[in-house]
Amino acid sequence: MALRSAYSALGGPSLPLKARTTPLAFQLQSRSRNVSSRALSSTPKASQAHTAPTDPPLQSLTKEQKQFLESALRVNHAGELAATLIYTSQTPPIVKAHPHLRPLMKHMYDQEAGHFKTFNHLLAKHRIRPTAMYPVWHAAASFLGWSTGVMGREAAMACTEAVETEIGEHYNNQVRELLKWDEEAKARGETLGEDLEALMTDIRRIRDEELEHLDHAVEEDAKMAKPYEVLNGVIRAGCRGAIWVSERV
Amino acid sequence: MSSPMALRTLLRTPPALRPLLLQTSRAAYHSYDHAEQPVYREAERTILSSALAHVPTHGFTQEALTLGAKDSGYLDVSTNLFRKGTFDLVKYYLVSQRMGLKDRIQFPDENIGVGRKVRGLILERLRANVDTGIVTRWQEALAIMSLADNIPASLRELGALADEMWFLAGDTSVDSSWYTKRASLSGVYAATEIFQTTDQSTEFRDTEQFLDRRLEELRTVGGTVSGGCTGESTAE
Incomplete structure (x- = not known):
């Protein structure tokens, strides 16, 4: 060793x-x-x-870079799992109370399911261990979705807003890191390789879609949720905690 | 010793970075664009692989290591490269067989199902023990691996083997079953390998039947090896 x-x-x-x-x-x-x-x-x-x-030579990945990719992809996978579950459990109470939101909820769910599929594929392809907290996130996300859904339209949208804010920031950090690698590799006259360039495009696209959900949520009166500060603070802290844990286990 | 040194470096790093240092196992992101770094240096590799040729006659001993060093033109003293002595020899065998597994096996029919592929992979890996002639000496290796110092590395290697088998079998599940699959396969493989060391039957028929019984048990318990084992898990 x-x-x-x-x-x-x-x-x-x-x-x-x-x-x-x-x-x-x-x-x-x-x-x-x-x-x-x-x-x-x-x-x-x-x-x-x-x-x-x-061809320009491929940049070889350092151990730190591999570890970054491993934990980044694991977190993204866990995040998209949670997102699909939140929308799944929010949809029935929300659609029941506000039928006009059905297409929006379906649109957001479909996009999240697509992201989840992308990361399922990437994890299997790059042989990355999924998070060991999988069952915990499963339960927590379903509960979060269900409880905010029951609290009403504004609370559900505040939940979406809080989650997507954290996730968007998280994806932004990853894109920034990958861009930094790309610059460093170019400075040495090397390339990052097809896989990583495809990953960067994927993460950018997914980030944009997440931020689009954020805009939809704000349009749907997320800020009008009754204890807005509390909901927003608690959910965002929860997201950061979950990201922290998923990066490690 | 390495562990106090490791502890010192760990304590010197900022607390926020410590978890990263603790994940020393392996950088797990598997890249297709970049070639994997070799696990062993050239000198280590030549000495250890020639030492393995002496294992059937001399066992997993220091003597085999010394003879391996001599064969590859190094001095006897160069076996000091291997701090853990015979365990390094055992580990080299495990690592090289794990990494060679993908070249030993090819599935003519890709649609035979993950369960059958896993069975084929286990048998192929066990056949490697016979082909290299170390099966008669494998109990010594198991004894060395079971020493307290060596248990973590041995278990990690077993886990890596299970991971490799599921990967080669084309399994793509990334949920909780990722863990249960690797754990159950590790258990089945370890049990079968121990059985193999005591097997006296022709062409290790009993081992094969033992393996089929274990896989059958798994299937009945939780369907862990699902989709493919059905009806085809009897001995050939």
Whole structure:
């Protein structure tokens, strides 16, 4: 363990060529075990030299960057799970009292379900552990949605407003971080790679949709909710707490 | 020793950053654009892989390590690279077999269901124990892994193997079942592997039947290995 970290400190950033050839060498070696190691250690370097020149080289992800992506995607997944559940449990009482809100609730729910699907896919693809608090968030989000739905239209919209404010800010921070990586990579003449660029586009789109929900909520008198300050404060604090926990477990 | 040092660095970092340091296991984001960093350095890898060739005759011992170092042209003393001695040899075997699993197995029919794929993966991983000839010595490795110092790393490796198997089987669930699936597969795999070390039957038929009984139990208990195991979990 200590050796490995010492190695990454030595061989990682200071020897870029070596750092780029060794993972390839490793993969090839584990693939064909019976070929002599002498022959293998020379071939990947040669093939690297042939393929490298045209495209800008890929920036290799550091351990910190991987950890950031892991916890960011896990939080996003947990957040979208909560969002779909909040809308699911808000919709029946709200639509019953105010039938004209049916299309809006459906529109917001459909978008959240789409986001949830995106992150389900991303987590499975990048082999990220979902949050261990999954059942807890499930219960908490359903309760939050149901209770604000029962309290009436304004309270439900205040809940949406509080949640989307936190989430929008959270997504904004992620986009900012990814943009920073992109700049750093460009400064070194490298690219982030297709996956990360697609991720950045996805997160931007999702953030815009979340902020659109925020606007809808404000239009629907979210600020008129009776104990507005209390609702807003409690829900936002809850969101921040949930984000904090989901980043870790 | 590494643990007091680790504790000191932990206490020196600002409290807000400590949880990040505690997640030392592995950076989990699996990238497709970037090649994975190798787990072992070249020198370690050559010494350990040649040492494994001596395991069937010498067991998981310091002697096997020394002979491995000699074979690959290093001095005897270079086995000091491996602070945990024989456990590093065991761990290298586990890691290399886990990472080699994806090249050992190919599913001709992609639609055979996740449950059957998992069964195939477990059998393939157990077959690797036979192919490398270490199955006769595996009880020694299990003994080394069960020492108090080595338990956390061994369990982590078992979890990583279960994760790899579910990934290769194409399982994409990311809810609470993510945890139960990995836990139950780890249990089944560990039990089957212990059974394998005592199996005297031809071509490890008994191990295969043992595995099928365990999977059958899982299926009846909670349908954890769901969608695919039905009716096909009997021995070939």
